[in-house]
Amino acid sequence: MNWTALTVFILLFAVVTVLGFVAARWRRGDLNQLHEWGLAGRRFGTVVTWFLLGGDLYTAYTFIAVPALMFGAGAIGLFALPYTIVVYPFVLMVFPRLWSVAHKRGYITGADFVHGRYDSPALALLIALTGILATMPYIALQLVGIQVVIGAMGFNGTGWVGDLPLIIAFAILAAYTYTSGLRAPAIIAVVKDTLIYITVIAAVIIIPEQLGGYGHIFASIPAKKLLLATPPAGSWGAYSAYGTLAFGSALTLFLYPHSVTGVLSASSRKVIRRNTALLPAYTFLLGLIALLGYMAIVSGVRDMPQYAPYFKQYGPNFAVPALMLHSFPAWFAGFAFGAIAIGALVPAAIMSIAAANLFTRNIYRPYVQPNCTEKQEASMAKLVSLVVKVGALAFVIFLPLKYAIQLQLLGGVWIIQTLPALVIGLFSRWLHRWALVLGWAVGMASGTWMVAKLHFAGTVYPLHIDGLVVPGYAALYALVINLVVAAVFTVVFNALGVARGKDHTAGVDYESE
Numbered sequence: 001m002n003w004t005a006l007t008v009f010i011l012l013f014a015v016v017t018v019l020g021f022v023a024a025r026w027r028r029g030d031l032n033q034l035h036e037w038g039l040a041g042r043r044f045g046t047v048v049t050w051f052l053l054g055g056d057l058y059t060a061y062t063f064i065a066v067p068a069l070m071f072g073a074g075a076i077g078l079f080a081l082p083y084t085i086v087v088y089p090f091v092l093m094v095f096p097r098l099w100s101v102a103h104k105r106g107y108i109t110g111a112d113f114v115h116g117r118y119d120s121p122a123l124a125l126l127i128a129l130t131g132i133l134a135t136m137p138y139i140a141l142q143l144v145g146i147q148v149v150i151g152a153m154g155f156n157g158t159g160w161v162g163d164l165p166l167i168i169a170f171a172i173l174a175a176y177t178y179t180s181g182l183r184a185p186a187i188i189a190v191v192k193d194t195l196i197y198i199t200v201i202a203a204v205i206i207i208p209e210q211l212g213g214y215g216h217i218f219a220s221i222p223a224k225k226l227l228l229a230t231p232p233a234g235s236w237g238a239y240s241a242y243g244t245l246a247f248g249s250a251l252t253l254f255l256y257p258h259s260v261t262g263v264l265s266a267s268s269r270k271v272i273r274r275n276t277a278l279l280p281a282y283t284f285l286l287g288l289i290a291l292l293g294y295m296a297i298v299s300g301v302r303d304m305p306q307y308a309p310y311f312k313q314y315g316p317n318f319a320v321p322a323l324m325l326h327s328f329p330a331w332f333a334g335f336a337f338g339a340i341a342i343g344a345l346v347p348a349a350i351m352s353i354a355a356a357n358l359f360t361r362n363i364y365r366p367y368v369q370p371n372c373t374e375k376q377e378a379s380m381a382k383l384v385s386l387v388v389k390v391g392a393l394a395f396v397i398f399l400p401l402k403y404a405i406q407l408q409l410l411g412g413v414w415i416i417q418t419l420p421a422l423v424i425g426l427f428s429r430w431l432h433r434w435a436l437v438l439g440w441a442v443g444m445a446s447g448t449w450m451v452a453k454l455h456f457a458g459t460v461y462p463l464h465i466d467g468l469v470v471p472g473y474a475a476l477y478a479l480v481i482n483l484v485v486a487a488v489f490t491v492v493f494n495a496l497g498v499a500r501g502k503d504h505t506a507g508v509d510y511e512s513e
Contacts, residue, residue, distance in 0.1 A: 001154035002325075008334030009153060009341070012195070013169070016188045016342050020176030023183040032375040035108055037181035037382065038357040039265045042103065046274045048186055053262045053275060055189030055346035057084075057253060058282045063196070063289055063340050064145045064317050070293025072316035074225025077290060079242050083249040084283040091254055092276040096269035097426045097510045098260070104509040109354075110260045110422050111362040117425045118433040119501030121366060126440055127418050128362035131257040132388075134415040135355045138256070139392035142344040142351075143170070148314050149337035152321035167393065169341070170348075174389050177349045178382045182265055185349040192346050195339035197285065203336075204288045207295050207327045217291075220298045235469035241460045244472035252412040252475060255419060257354035258347065268513055296323045348389070356385040413447035413459060413475040420486050426510065433501055435489035443482030450474035 029036035069077030115124035231237025301322035310318045360381040450461040461474040
């Protein structure tokens with residue numbers, strides 16, 4: 001047991017726990033109303049929204065997984081950089097419109113908007129279920145980040161003893177999320193980002209100095225990990241895989257319910273526009289984090305006997321914790337582990353709140369208790385947020401680690417199927433509501449089938465086109481199929497005179513402040 005690191009870790013955890021409960025009194029509102037508990041009254045300004053979305057999108061698993069991919073697979077892991085640049089022009093065009101119509105009509109979830117836009121309870125239900133489905137393994141993978149750093153400090157046992165620290169951490173998270181709602185992760189995100197920036201800045205200055213400088217680091221990396229592999233004849237190889245992963249991931253990032261929740265909690269559409277200019281600062285941070293994977297290779301931590309059991313248990317995911325333990329004194333390693341763990345708690349809290357909003361607004365209220373009061377609605381959301389956390393915890397505790405990761409690979413494949421209804425719907429109502437339902441069904445089925453053909457070991461599907469192999473992100477391929485089906489059946493249903501339903505929004509709703 002690394003008692004020094006553990007002590008620092010516990011102190012940091014105690015600070016954010018206190019902040020989580022205190023958050024209930026910050027910018028006071030009636031937490032018995034869903035828009036106050038689940039969206040913090042839509043009152044977050046530019047600075048708070050920046051920290052909230054940063055904490056929401058750049059998670060502890062990113063801190064662990066991106067350098068792990070660089071450590072294990074090399075340059076392909078850098079696809080995370082262009083996609084987190086491409087995404088912000090997309091956000092600038094799309095999400096101020098969503099904020100405006102949601103603010104005007106009182107929508108709390110993306111499924112609320114779809115229901116109002118297309119007058120389709122069935123389509124709204126599918127959007128809600130897809131959001132919840134894609135969110136659950138995403139929360140579970142935040143736990144993977146916590147689990148790895150807890151193991152690095154010595155809690156490396158099996159069974160309930162090994163899982164107990166993780167269970168305690170999530171019990172505390174559940175308690176202050178239940179009490180404070182979205183205000184808790186918002187205020188903790190400020191602390192989380194401060195800790196992570198300090199950790200990364202220290203790492204990218206001190207560790208290269210220990211390793212002989214960046215020139216030596218890059219000179220020591222095998223060529224096959226520095227560059228994408230040249231495609232073989234008749235294939236686009238890693239080139240198309242890299243490009244489709246970057247573009248497809250950019251389309252999915254803000255479709256997740258927790259991203260939508262972060263956007264809708266902003267106080268104005270101007271706040272969202274400002275954040276599209278400010279959030280790329282996190283992309284710069286992500287680039288620095290990615291380099292930790294290369295530093296771990298050069299440091300030789302994988303071959304050090306004291307870390308061998310951890311690499312056997314956690315695989316490449318242990319690259320960053322091993323690098324921190326090897327390069328820094330125990331107290332700073334504890335500081336870094338605290339930053340990573342807190343960086344997992346913030347998005348996990350927002351994700352559970354977003355899933356609870358979807359269930360309560362788009363499943364419980366219309367199908368179970370149509371006449372529920374605002375207090376009953378908020379109480380149900382609080383309860384569901386606990387259930388979601390327990391479900392995510394079960395992924396990690398009762399399933400082998402690799403299955404949680406494999407399930408997460410489907411997250412983007414699933415959530416991107418909501419793009420035609422949610423994103424295109426913000427600009428045009430040409431697509432027929434029942435054609436959107438069919439497109440969603442075919443997109444979900446085809447995307448899941450592609451990943452299943454890969455035995456859930458990845459999401460890059462080798463598409464064969466007239467003798468040419470084009471490996472690409474299955475989510476993007478499935479989205480194309482979804483759009484084609486939706487367009488074709490829109491023409492068919494219009495020709496048959498199938499009712500399109502009433503649009504409950506107006507043009508002015510999309511531009512109002």
